[in-house]
Amino acid sequence: MRPGSSKRRTGRPWGTSASRACRKEDYFNNISHDRKVLETFICSYAETLEDFDFSGYPGRAGIWAVRLKETGRLIGILTLFDETESSCEIGYGIGSAWWGKGYATEAVRRFLEYLFRERGFRRVYASFFSGNDASRRVMEKCGMGFDHFSEKELSYLGVERDLSYYVIDKESFEKPVFRRFQPGDYEAVCRFLAELNRENRDHINWNWARFEWMYEHPDCDKSLLGSIGLWFAGERVVGAAIYDMYFGEAFCGVLPEYAELYPEVLRYAWEALRDENGLGIAICDGSEAERGAALAAGFSPADQTETILRIELGAPFPVRLPDGLRFASPDPIADADALQWLFWRGFDHGEDRAEFELQKSPPSGPRPHFDPRLSVAAADESGELAACCCLWYLPGTDYAYVEPVCTVPGWRGKGVGRAVVSEALNRARSLGAARAYVISDQEFYDRLGFVFDRHYGFYWRKA
Numbered sequence: 001m002r003p004g005s006s007k008r009r010t011g012r013p014w015g016t017s018a019s020r021a022c023r024k025e026d027y028f029n030n031i032s033h034d035r036k037v038l039e040t041f042i043c044s045y046a047e048t049l050e051d052f053d054f055s056g057y058p059g060r061a062g063i064w065a066v067r068l069k070e071t072g073r074l075i076g077i078l079t080l081f082d083e084t085e086s087s088c089e090i091g092y093g094i095g096s097a098w099w100g101k102g103y104a105t106e107a108v109r110r111f112l113e114y115l116f117r118e119r120g121f122r123r124v125y126a127s128f129f130s131g132n133d134a135s136r137r138v139m140e141k142c143g144m145g146f147d148h149f150s151e152k153e154l155s156y157l158g159v160e161r162d163l164s165y166y167v168i169d170k171e172s173f174e175k176p177v178f179r180r181f182q183p184g185d186y187e188a189v190c191r192f193l194a195e196l197n198r199e200n201r202d203h204i205n206w207n208w209a210r211f212e213w214m215y216e217h218p219d220c221d222k223s224l225l226g227s228i229g230l231w232f233a234g235e236r237v238v239g240a241a242i243y244d245m246y247f248g249e250a251f252c253g254v255l256p257e258y259a260e261l262y263p264e265v266l267r268y269a270w271e272a273l274r275d276e277n278g279l280g281i282a283i284c285d286g287s288e289a290e291r292g293a294a295l296a297a298g299f300s301p302a303d304q305t306e307t308i309l310r311i312e313l314g315a316p317f318p319v320r321l322p323d324g325l326r327f328a329s330p331d332p333i334a335d336a337d338a339l340q341w342l343f344w345r346g347f348d349h350g351e352d353r354a355e356f357e358l359q360k361s362p363p364s365g366p367r368p369h370f371d372p373r374l375s376v377a378a379a380d381e382s383g384e385l386a387a388c389c390c391l392w393y394l395p396g397t398d399y400a401y402v403e404p405v406c407t408v409p410g411w412r413g414k415g416v417g418r419a420v421v422s423e424a425l426n427r428a429r430s431l432g433a434a435r436a437y438v439i440s441d442q443e444f445y446d447r448l449g450f451v452f453d454r455h456y457g458f459y460w461r462k463a
Helices: 017-032 035-040 103-117 133-141 170-174 183-196 208-215 222-227 256-273 288-296 336-346 353-359 416-431 443-448
Strands: 063-067 074-081 087-094 123-129 145-156 159-169 177-180 229-233 236-244 246-254 278-284 300-312 326-328 375-379 385-393 399-407 435-439 451-462
Touching (some): 017 074, 035 087, 063 103, 074 103, 087 103, 103 170, 123 133, 133 159, 183 229, 229 256, 256 278, 278 288, 278 300, 288 451, 300 443, 336 353, 336 385, 336 399, 375 416, 385 416
Antiparallel strands (some): 063 074, 074 087, 123 159, 145 159, 177 229, 229 236, 236 246, 278 451, 300 435, 326 375, 385 399
């Protein structure tokens, strides 16, 4: 491909002088000394770190670093060149140790966003050496299409190289494409919901954890999954209409930069996700545009509401279990029967084991992002569970989501519920969560220190 680069987060700085030693080593290992990269990306080869002159790279115009968000480690670069008033060409290179993980696609897509929205370019080109199908797929995943072929355009590594040029314009890049959910879209939907709640939490009632919890819940009608509507910009989901367990209630959301798409998402939800009674959606009281769109689409406010509570995880919470209990971490699959029996009693279905055996649900499937360390229960000396709190936390986000929490009647009023929730919050805090949210208006959470965060009203449209 043309002189290029790649970066996980467009425009990331190279770092201070104190960090340049590690940047130099990263650049050497992932670009200048990586022979696989050298075959696909025009750059100067360096045999040893001592021979590699890095002085001209930090701060150099036209080069951005691709760095891992979690560690700041440089794994590649992006380049910008051949600029005109309306167009430019880009290149990208990722260390071969990081190939096949989606970093190049993510970096190029973010770079295109930056070039179109912040730099004002109308058209962006990229090229690759003939035969480099991996680079071609990166461009296609980002929405780029073939522009022209250039035979023997340059000589590189002693070989005359043919180049294939791809291009995308701003209008094509920003126009979302609709299609229905497919099983391979699961991770893209989770990423969308995490991104949707990154800056603005007006949709925190429907975050990635709620989708994952629902997806493998025994009561979720999976035969309806193909009815979920998704809007893509490249491989990035930018809008979604998702039924809530079954038809009749749904979530509708779009990323902020695609706000004009919301009426279309709402319209699809009405057409595809309603039941015989109609459709209900929950909208945050502060989302004036979404409430206005719902009213314009024929939805009316209803009495049903949801309240989101929040707690900050600035300091560890004191934890004390009553005598006779110990902490356990039941696995949602391996310990499914014990957990279901706990939930049966904890949510007040009674103590009749025979009735439970007749009505219990089949075990849920594996949930890819659930961390079993955040499944915190209190068990008695026989191993029977007395209370449980499950938290959901996704690395890269700053919050945990509480769902579910229950205590069996015989242990209520003894501090067991407080203990399992506090222990779970402490574990989420140690993993990186700065706060936690729960959908509830129970005084139990008030006593734990949760405070009001957001209120949601339901809007209904009758069939």
